[in-house]
Amino acid sequence: QVQLVESGGGLVQAGGSLRLSCAASGRTFRTYNMGWFRQAPGKEREFVAGISWSSGSLYYAESVKGRFTISRDNAKNTVYLQMNSLKPEDTAVYYCAADEHLRPLVTRMVEFGSWGQGTQVTVSS
Numbered sequence: 230q231v232q233l234v235e236s237g238g239g240l241v242q243a244g245g246s247l248r249l250s251c252a253a254s255g256r257t258f259r260t261y262n263m264g265w266f267r268q269a270p271g272k273e274r275e276f277v278a279g280i281s282w283s284s285g286s287l288y289y290a291e292s293v294k295g296r297f298t299i300s301r302d303n304a305k306n307t308v309y310l311q312m313n314s315l316k317p318e319d320t321a322v323y324y325c326a327a328d329e330h331l332r333p334l335v336t337r338m339v340e341f342g343s344w345g346q347g348t349q350v351t352v353s354s
Contacts, residue, residue, distance in 0.1 A: 231255045231343045233325045238348030241315055245352070249310040251325030251345055259303040262328040264341055265310045267321035267350075274324070274338060278310060281334040288336055293319075315352045322347040 232254040241247055249265070260282050268274040278299040279288040287299060298311040308325060326341035328334075335341075 231258070231261065231327050231329060233327060233343055233345035235323065235325045235345040235348040238323060238350045240351045240353065243315060243317055243352055243354050245315050246311070246313045247315065247350060249312070249323055249325075249348060249350075251308045251310075253306045253308070253325075253327060255306070257329075258306040260329070260331050262330075262332070262334045263299075263301060263308040264326045264328070264336065265299060265308075266324045266326060266338060266341075267319075268324070268347075269318075269321040272321075276336045276338065277323070279334050279336050280308065282331065286334040288334060312350070315350075317352045317354045320350060320352050322349050 234252045237249040264279040265277040266274050280299045296314045301308045324347045325345040327343040328341050
């Protein structure tokens with residue numbers, strides 16, 4: 230399994246921005262599909278955004294399209310989630326996840342084998 234460490238969470242006012250980072254261990258990061266998920270209190274964990282190993286495919290949840298951007302830097306073994314125009318309903322613990330199978334991008338939680346510990350994002354109204 231790959232080790233994943235998220236950072237960049239915090240408290241921000243509605244309309245503000247945050248950038249989450251996820252640093253990965255391992256020399257084969259460039260072959261992993263990567264995803265961001267989030268879990269709000271009392272709710273199930275949900276898919277937010279995904280990026281294929283080549284950055285050729287990007288998927289976003291409808292709720293974040295046009296506001297969030299996922300990207301990766303394979304030289305730094307890092308994936309990012311730029312979050313703009315944040316809303317109170319974006320408040321959640323955000324998790325980075327890795328799919329270590331070399332295949333087209335997937336979005337189901339069960340298909341990601343490695344997870345970070347999560348970083349809290351709180352958006353105040």
